[in-house]
Amino acid sequence: MLEKTFDPKTVEPRLYAAWEASGAFSPIDDPAAETFAIVIPPPNVTGSLHIGHALNNTLQDVLIRFERMRGKAALWLPGTDHAGIATQMVVERQLAAAGNIGRREMGREAFVDKIWEWKAQSGGTIVNQLRRLGASCDWSRERFTLDEGLSAAVRKVFVQLHREGLIYRDKRLVNWDPHFQTAISDLEVEQREVDGSFWSFAYPLADGSGEIVVATTRPETMLGDTAVAVHPDDERYRHLVGKTLRLPIVGRLIPIVADEHADPEKGSGAVKITPAHDFNDFAVGKRHNLAQVNIFDDFARLNDNAPAAYRGLDRFEARKRIVAEMEALGLTRNVETTRHVVPHGDRSGVVVEPYLTDQWYVNAEVLAQPAIRAVEEGRTVFEPRKWEKTYFEWMRNIQPWCISRQLWWGHRIPAWYGPDGEVFVAESEAAAKTAAVAHYGDERPLSQDEDVLDTWFSSALWPFSTLGWPDKTDDVRRFYPTHTLVTGFDIIFFWVARMMMQGLHFMDEVPFKRIFINALVRDAEGKKMSKSKGNVLDPLELVDDYGADALRFTLTAMSGAARDIKLSRQRIEGYRNFGTKLWNATRFCEMNGARRAEGFDPAKAALPLNRWIVGETARTAAAVTAALADCGFDDAANGLYRFIWNTYCDWYVELSKPVLTGADEAAKAETQATAAWALDVILKLLHPVMPFITEELWRVTADLGAARSEPMLISARWPELPLGLIDPAADAEIGLLVAAIGEGRSLRSELNVPLSARPPLLVLEATADQRRVLESNAPALMQMLRVRGVEAATDVPTGAIPFVVAGVNLALPVAEFIDLAAEKARLAKEVANLAGEQDRIGKKLGNPDFVARAPEEVVDENRERLAEVQDAKAKLEAALERLKHAG
RNA sequence: GGGCGGCUAGCUCAGCUGGUCAGAGCACCUGGUUUACACCCAGGGGGUCGGGGGUUCGAACCCCUCGCCGCCCA
Numbered sequence: 001m002l003e004k005t006f007d008p009k010t011v012e013p014r015l016y017a018a019w020e021a022s023g024a025f026s027p028i029d030d031p032a033a034e035t036f037a038i039v040i041p042p043p044n045v046t047g048s049l050h051i052g053h054a055l056n057n058t059l060q061d062v063l064i065r066f067e068r069m070r071g072k073a074a075l076w077l078p079g080t081d082h083a084g085i086a087t088q089m090v091v092e093r094q095l096a097a098a099g100n101i102g103r104r105e106m107g108r109e110a111f112v113d114k115i116w117e118w119k120a121q122s123g124g125t126i127v128n129q130l131r132r133l134g135a136s137c138d139w140s141r142e143r144f145t146l147d148e149g150l151s152a153a154v155r156k157v158f159v160q161l162h163r164e165g166l167i168y169r170d171k172r173l174v175n176w177d178p179h180f181q182t183a184i185s186d187l188e189v190e191q192r193e194v195d196g197s198f199w200s201f202a203y204p205l206a207d208g209s210g211e212i213v214v215a216t217t218r219p220e221t222m223l224g225d226t227a228v229a230v231h232p233d234d235e236r237y238r239h240l241v242g243k244t245l246r247l248p249i250v251g252r253l254i255p256i257v258a259d260e261h262a263d264p265e266k267g268s269g270a271v272k273i274t275p276a277h278d279f280n281d282f283a284v285g286k287r288h289n290l291a292q293v294n295i296f297d298d299f300a301r302l303n304d305n306a307p308a309a310y311r312g313l314d315r316f317e318a319r320k321r322i323v324a325e326m327e328a329l330g331l332t333r334n335v336e337t338t339r340h341v342v343p344h345g346d347r348s349g350v351v352v353e354p355y356l357t358d359q360w361y362v363n364a365e366v367l368a369q370p371a372i373r374a375v376e377e378g379r380t381v382f383e384p385r386k387w388e389k390t391y392f393e394w395m396r397n398i399q400p401w402c403i404s405r406q407l408w409w410g411h412r413i414p415a416w417y418g419p420d421g422e423v424f425v426a427e428s429e430a431a432a433k434t435a436a437v438a439h440y441g442d443e444r445p446l447s448q449d450e451d452v453l454d455t456w457f458s459s460a461l462w463p464f465s466t467l468g469w470p471d472k473t474d475d476v477r478r479f480y481p482t483h484t485l486v487t488g489f490d491i492i493f494f495w496v497a498r499m500m501m502q503g504l505h506f507m508d509e510v511p512f513k514r515i516f517i518n519a520l521v522r523d524a525e526g527k528k529m530s531k532s533k534g535n536v537l538d539p540l541e542l543v544d545d546y547g548a549d550a551l552r553f554t555l556t557a558m559s560g561a562a563r564d565i566k567l568s569r570q571r572i573e574g575y576r577n578f579g580t581k582l583w584n585a586t587r588f589c590e591m592n593g594a595r596r597a598e599g600f601d602p603a604k605a606a607l608p609l610n611r612w613i614v615g616e617t618a619r620t621a622a623a624v625t626a627a628l629a630d631c632g633f634d635d636a637a638n639g640l641y642r643f644i645w646n647t648y649c650d651w652y653v654e655l656s657k658p659v660l661t662g663a664d665e666a667a668k669a670e671t672q673a674t675a676a677w678a679l680d681v682i683l684k685l686l687h688p689v690m691p692f693i694t695e696e697l698w699r700v701t702a703d704l705g706a707a708r709s710e711p712m713l714i715s716a717r718w719p720e721l722p723l724g725l726i727d728p729a730a731d732a733e734i735g736l737l738v739a740a741i742g743e744g745r746s747l748r749s750e751l752n753v754p755l756s757a758r759p760p761l762l763v764l765e766a767t768a769d770q771r772r773v774l775e776s777n778a779p780a781l782m783q784m785l786r787v788r789g790v791e792a793a794t795d796v797p798t799g800a801i802p803f804v805v806a807g808v809n810l811a812l813p814v815a816e817f818i819d820l821a822a823e824k825a826r827l828a829k830e831v832a833n834l835a836g837e838q839d840r841i842g843k844k845l846g847n848p849d850f851v852a853r854a855p856e857e858v859v860d861e862n863r864e865r866l867a868e869v870q871d872a873k874a875k876l877e878a879a880l881e882r883l884k885h886a887g
Numbered sequence: 888g889g890g891c892g893g894c895u896a897g898c899u900c901a902g903c904u905g906g907u908c909a910g911a912g913c914a915c916c917u918g919g920u921u922u923a924c925a926c927c928c929a930g931g932g933g934g935u936c937g938g939g940g941g942u943u944c945g946a947a948c949c950c951c952u953c954g955c956c957g958c959c960c961a
Contacts, residue, residue: 577926588923749930849944858906
């Protein structure tokens with residue numbers, strides 16, 4: 001006998017181990033089997049599982065379990081990302097906390113060793129947490145972006161793109177993060193609105209004939225000013241264009257130039273130009289051949305290009321002093337406070353500086369074109385489709401991708417420099433040396449580029465590098481292109497777009513046919529979860545409290561949300577209860593002798609009750625299959641919930657009770673077999689979403705009846721039930737029963753008929769068939785409607801409650817319990833409602849336009865409905881009449 | 888400034904290509920010692936589908952407009 005509730009804590013680890021040991025996580029070998037592959041969005045190797053991972057990986061597991069059960073060679077390839085900046089940051093912080101020397105003092109090699117140590121120590125955390133969720137990844141194929149194979153792929157890609165001119169080195173402004181002293185890409189810059197000031201400063205004309213006022217939110221950059229620009233059409237300044245200003249504090253002579261970048265509406269209309277520290281000014285500088293004066297060092301401290309008094313100062317300290325000095329010089333014309341947008345590093349949180357450096361770039365524009373076409377042509381489809389717009393928007397305006405980082409943790413750029421700065425890009429040092437010898441004619445010392453690649457450079461190769469590329473492995477051949485990518489919209493640009501570009505470029509085929517974009521998980525109030533807010537729901541804690549299945553079901557059922565999933569414990573608890581419900585339904589089956597019958601054929605069931613549940617099961621199987629095939633995770637979950645709870649438990653189990661305890665042995669045996677059959681189908685259908693409880697129930701019901709050919713659910717065959725199993729006659733029969741019980745219960749409750757009252761159910765007016773249905777189901781009616789029996793009658797006795805269900809005129813004689821006045825009022829109200837509906841439909845049908853223009857079936861539907869309403873109304877009116885005479 | 892998403896019962900949300908679509912879960916109220924389940928069962932109240940206008944025989948669903956809320960990009 002089963003326990004009363006499911007105990008996830010003891011069962012989950014046991015089942016996970018059994019699954020893993022069974023080899024079910026690896027794709028089947030059958031070369032004829034269709035393949036279905038998913039590559040995991042690799043979490044940061046040193047990270048831990050948060051609720052977003054839980055959602056993302058649950059959906060992937062649902063898909064992979066579903067397709068695996070459908071007989072496909074299903075591969076879910078797991079792995080982790082080295083996460084350059086993030087990991088380096090964590091380790092640096094750790095070193096600092098432990099009072100160690102910093103990475104600079106430690107040196108590159110020692111520091112990188114420390115990170116590997118840290119990786120060895122904490123790298124298993126997140127993959128173990130994925131196991132707790134039930135993720136059926138193929139761990140035998142687990143990869144890491146920095147492992148040898150993937151590193152070889154990175155080098156090969158870099159070298160080839162360089163040879164093709166798609167990777168190049170350039171000196172231009174980059175987003176510089178002074179905290180990490182590295183360049184970052186546009187995507188890693190976060191625009192934050194902050195309070196600031198807007199200073200207006202006067203720059204005197206060199207000839208002393210006046211001044212020009214410029215405004216800035218970054219006064220310190222004036223030390224790098226090399227011009228002032230005015231709009232060419234600006235009448236106020238036309239006479240000044242070409243004149244020279246003396247830059248205050250610095251003393252440098254700078255020209256006034258005419259450039260459309262100056263906005264006459266903004267401030268004074270004149271704008272200071274700092275080509276080395278502003279993206280717009282850089283462009284202006286190029287147009288006018290202005291000098292680029294870099295005033296910062298890598299830490300954003302002022303360098304030797306600044307006046308002596310400022311050298312070595314932090315940029316913000318310098319700002320204060322500039323403001324003070326300009327004030328003292330009497331050159332400050334205005335100061336206003338303002339809110340403005342300032343770029344920050346997304347990891348460091350510090351203000352990013354446009355900074356002139358040499359960096360490596362990918363010509364993304366060229367690579368983007370095939371990636372754009374692939375989505376336009378539907379070779380890769382976003383689900384939901386609306387994200388394609390976001391993708392196109394970005395891809396069509398793509399900028400060069402800065403891929404070099406001045407970090408130590410990552411793929412070292414495979415470029416070597418000769419003594420004269422000549423660069424040799426090659427897959428190995430040996431190859432670079434060979435190239436250098438060819439170039440110089442003799443051997444010269446080479447030094448490798450100090451920089452590493454942006455983490456996303458290696459993740460962009462993930463769908464094929466993990467399969468073994470550049471080797472021509474079986475896995476590459478079998479599983480590329482992968483089928484579905486499941487990820488969040490926050491990394492469409494970072495990751496998805498780049499995989500599309502690299503996949504198409506190196507494999508000539510899209511990396512995945514479908515991209516499912518999942519929503520973002522937020523707290524119950526809709527706020528982003530964050531440690532500082534203290535509103536973080538830890539998925540592992542939730543698994544501890546409710547079991548992995550409950551969390552999985554919740555996330556799956558809520559995954560339809562457009563953008564945000566508002567998660568609450570209450571919701572998870574509700575779905576935990578759902579698991580318990582299923583558990584107890586199984587318990588019921590067990591206690592009532594439900595067992596699989598050898599050779600049971602659901603199509604041959606005789607009892608309408610059984611024919612009905614067989615049809616409902618087939619209907620649900622079809623709906624769930626269609627939903628899962630289409631990434632309709634929420635529809636699948638909700639459909640299963642309704643079917644299992646509201647159909648199987650509330651009606652089938654209840655209606656089967658009289659049969660199971662009855663004397664008709666054949667009916668009983670058939671019901672036992674059908675109940676067991678339907679339960680098996682249910683366990684299969686629910687398995688992708690709730691793998692643990694279903695697997696456990698599969699195990700404990702293994703010896704109930706005929707042996708199964710499938711020892712484990714994880715590798716069992718997905719149910720494919722023909723819709724021909726649906727029997728309209730059985731549907732109608734059970735439908736009538738359900739309606740009669742529902743309506744009868746409602747009336748009893750409304751009119752306060754005590755549960756102890758056991759009136760007969762009177763059947764007044766009905767077809768022979770309806771009469772047969774009600775009479776043959778008397779035991780069910782007796783139990784569920786708490787009636788004494790089903791009796792034919794010709795008149796409604798005084799004080800009986802009449803009601804109409806599917807055209808059948810029924811009544812419950814409970815005179816002694818009811819208040820006649822109340823019953824009259826109820827009937828009058830019911831009649832009034834029906835009259836209202838009759839009126840509405842009548843008007844509709846009376847409208848010639850409606851009859852002429854609406855589709856025929858809609859008109860027919862309304863006609864039928866009108867007839868039904870009229871019929872019911874007439875019956876209740878008659879009853880009301882009788883009641884009036886009686887009363 | 889450009890773009891996207893949302894505004895449906897107290898709360899969280901379903902409602903696909905306009906015609907039983909006004910629904911579900913939770914919460915709430917009433918009643919339950921029916922031998923699967925109180926992590927339960929039965930019943931119930933509650934919404935002019937953000938405002939306004941339009942198209943249509945017919946609109947929560949299409950169009951316009953306004954108003955909030957959120958996100959992305961500049």
